[in-house]
Amino acid sequence: MSARRDPRDRVQVLDEDGRVREGATVPDIDDESLVEMYREMRLARHFDARAVSLQRQGRMGTYPPLSGQEAAQVGSAMALSDGDWLFPSYREHAAAHVRGVGLERTLRYWMGDERGNALDDVNVFPVAVPIATQVLHATGAAWAADLRGDDAAVLCYFGDGATSEGDFHEGLNFAGVFDVPAVFFCNNNQWAISVPRERQSASATLAQKAHAYGFEGVLVDGMDPLAVYQVTSEALSKAKDPDPVADDAPGRATRPTLVEAIQYRFGAHTTADDPSVYRDDDEVERWKRKDPIPRLEAYLREQGLLDDESVDAIEAEVETEVKAAIDAAERTERPVPADMFDHAYAERTRRLDEQATALERLRERYGDEELLE
Amino acid sequence: MSTQSQNLTLVQAVRDGLKSEMERDDDVLVLGEDVGTNGGVFRATEGLLEAFGEDRVIDTPLAESGIVGTAIGMAAYGFRPVPELQFSGFMYPAFDQIVSHAARLRTRSRGRFTCPMVVRAPYGGGIRAPEHHSESKEAFYTHEPGLKVVVPSTPYDTKGLLAASIRDPDPVVFLEPKLIYRAFREDVPEEPYTVELGEAAVRREGEDLSVFTWGAMTRPTLEAADSVAEDGIDCEVVDLRTLSPMDTDAIVESFKKTGRAVVVHEAPKTGGLAGEITATIQEEALYYQEAPINRVTGFDVPYPLYALEDYYLPEDTRIEDAIRETHGV
Secondary structure, eight states: OOOOOOTSSOSSSSSSSSSSTTTTOOOOOOOHHHHHHHHHHHHHHHHHHHHHHHHTSSSSOOOOOOTOOOOHHHHHHOOOTTEEEEESSSHHHHHHHTTTTOOHHHHHHHHHOGGOOTTTTTOOOOOSTTTTHHHHHHHHHHHHHHHOOOOEEEEEETTTTTGGGGHHHHHHHHHHHHHSSSSEEEEESSSEEEHHHHHHOSSSSTTHHHTTTTSSSEEEEEHHHHHHHHHHHHHHHHHHHHOOOTTTTSSSSSSSSSEEOOOOOOOOOOOOOOGGTOOOHHHHHHTTTTTTHHHHHHHHHHTTTTOOHHHHHHHHHHHHHHHHHHHHHSSSSOTTTTTHSSSOOOOOOOHHHHHHHHHHHHHHHHHHHHHHH | OOEEEEEEHEEEEEEEHHHHHHHTTEEEEEEEEOSSOOTTTTTTTTTHHHOOOOOTEEOOOOOHHHHHHHHHHHHHHHOEEEOOSOOOGGOOOHHIIIIIIIITHHTTTTTTSSOOOOOEEEEOOOOOOOSSSSSOHHHHHHHHTTEEEEEEOOHHHHHHHHHHHHSSOEEEEEEEEEEGGSSOOOOEESSSOOOTTTEEEEEHHHHHHHEEEEEGGHHHHHHHHHHHHTTTTOEEEEEEEEEEETOOHHHHHHHHHHEEEEEEEEEEEEEEEHHHHHHHHHHHHGGGSOOOOOEEEOOSOOOOTTHHHHHHHHOOHHHHHHHHHHHHH
């Protein structure tokens, strides 16, 4: 790899108009994947709007929107190989979709059905709601992969607020000490609900915190999908095939990387939040000029990979896919009460059996309508 | 007996249990503070580093949440980690990981990911230790669905319960009563064996009154039972061993026989498990009851420094007094 990056230098490939910046190297992605990247981002944007709308109509519970953060999620998740693992927080619906998690399952989870989290066939850990706690699980899984000798790395997402938590510190500290194949990906969207990035840390960047743990930190424009793909790919290959420790290395850990992806959430923290209380519209409009979707679209049109016709076709496909997912999620029968008793332990305890039986007796006697009134 | 046995203390039985499970299953590994080179501050992991190497006996940074949180990731990946937390009073930084994740991972993923992990910690009072080294907070963990909670009281049970906990598909909080780590020895088979989780042990059979207890309180309870026996009070002493899931059948069966009960635990009274045991008896055996149920517990005060510790901890005289009172009603 080239000389180590300074964690204060922001990696950018595309400028705000989608032109390749002078001196920037476009990552090695085939044309089909580039169009796929665009499609995933369009899908995420449309899904997000529909999900917020479902919540507003009372058809879904509280939902955390991702609009504005598509490049960070799609660009990084596309850098993963089949054997790699993804540890999300709760906002990475687009990254999960890239890894094969159907939109229907994401919707079901936010519709309050735990079965939406039963991801039998993909290397994606379930959603972690408590902030930064998944950083430790990711470190542990990466450590386990290393102990097993598996050719696998782990990508872990969290936000800017998470970097203030103890588990962030403990997770990155363990990752450095045991030199595990993990990429810690900070979606710095500037706001932890209402608290701005400046109130989380006096550090000039969050990426530079990596140096304290003995490994590299990289700052990237998180609204530039090509730059995100590039730094994540490099970090993942370093995780699996580390360079020897260089003289200018921040410490002795060779595998982990902390990526700070600068971005902005265009919408609310969740549908229960009103961002107008803590930030002004001018700020939002300023960040919208960096919107990752038109940037990638302009680049792909310039490359001859997209035109009006194909963009329209993608929009139509995306609408069809989201509509089908919503229909499927809403058609799914509610889980039965036995479901909550069956997964607390490998086998039901006596108490759980008694409680499940008592609930069934009540249902039989009164019927669900009266019982749930 | 055809098998070889060894005369071990309780803490030696912990070590022997770890060693025999690590020999049985390569996925079992131990991690924590001072567990490797130092062999653990109580010597519970002595010799394991030499026997199994540093990939399976891991000295970690000093960070309880880090130890348990990374163990959860390892367990989800397929290992059977046995994290040691140095004292149960220092488990609270890991509390979030234990209750928010270890306990919920199976439910959250519908069984795709599980957490076959045993969190070991020395617990309980009576060793003249500094602040935060003596509490009994088993009720924090029994209140959390998805966890199992085990407290052994003998060397034989320690090895068997630890083996059963390590082989269990769900997370177990294994609290070791450090007051009796070296209090007595017992014959412990050299070969691996299990003592099933969720089963109480009747330590003394009796007809007049049931005493329910666990861990380090089992011995003073048995002494109290011997003492009152001289006056013709015939106590049954039930050692619960597993606190979650609790062997309520054993509790109810014993109570139906005696109609009187005393519950003994070190933890504070309010919100302690004696209340849960009493309520279970009320629900399932009220019509057998002949006297109010008596709770002998620690007081509802922060655990005192050791100048007052002997007043705080139930001991045989207090237990005996409660037995006589309950018997006399």
